[in-house]
Amino acid sequence: MKKWLIPVGIIVLLGVLMISGYNNMVKISEDVNGSWSQVQNQLQRRADLIPNLVETVKGYAAQEKEVFTEVAEARAKLAGATTVAAAGQADQALTSALGRLLAISESYPQLKSDANFRALQDELAGTENRIATARMDYNNTVQSYNTKTKTFPTSLYAGILGFGPRDYFKPTAGVENVPSVDFSK
Numbered sequence: 034m035k036k037w038l039i040p041v042g043i044i045v046l047l048g049v050l051m052i053s054g055y056n057n058m059v060k061i062s063e064d065v066n067g068s069w070s071q072v073q074n075q076l077q078r079r080a081d082l083i084p085n086l087v088e089t090v091k092g093y094a095a096q097e098k099e100v101f102t103e104v105a106e107a108r109a110k111l112a113g114a115t116t117v118a119a120a121g122q123a124d125q126a127l128t129s130a131l132g133r134l135l136a137i138s139e140s141y142p143q144l145k146s147d148a149n150f151r152a153l154q155d156e157l158a159g160t161e162n163r164i165a166t167a168r169m170d171y172n173n174t175v176q177s178y179n180t181k182t183k184t185f186p187t188s189l190y191a192g193i194l195g196f197g198p199r200d201y202f203k204p205t206a207g208v209e210n211v212p213s214v215d216f217s218k
Contacts, residue, residue: 058196061178068171075164086153103130117200168202175199
């Protein structure tokens, strides 16, 4: 038997394993990118609904300009977010501003009975659920990706091939606190 066949076979086997591992990392990395795109898609859907909601509420509550400004500013920050962390902070600001906007409706009974307002509120609630699901899916995909990059033998070559850890979507500090709404001013 030829002595060179064993080393060549080992090299070929390692090459095949490396190519297979690389291809798997590319697939998982693209899964993370796709999951993040879904989060952005749902955030955009919410941002697109907000002007309609704001205009409907404005018709009834013209004196609540501060809340409208907060919603507009938070929406603009979300549209300009380029990282997961920035999107998380902008999303939290928008969620807080929307909470105050929806609370305004409590002071305007005729607004609460308006069909357009109710339809927008339902759409917004459905979108919030979609956003939560998209965030969860994104974080699950990131977990799979990060686990793959940190486990042996992938950890031996993942960094060399440019596959580093990815960031989770994290809520900003204070998200567990319910925003307070005070109309006594």
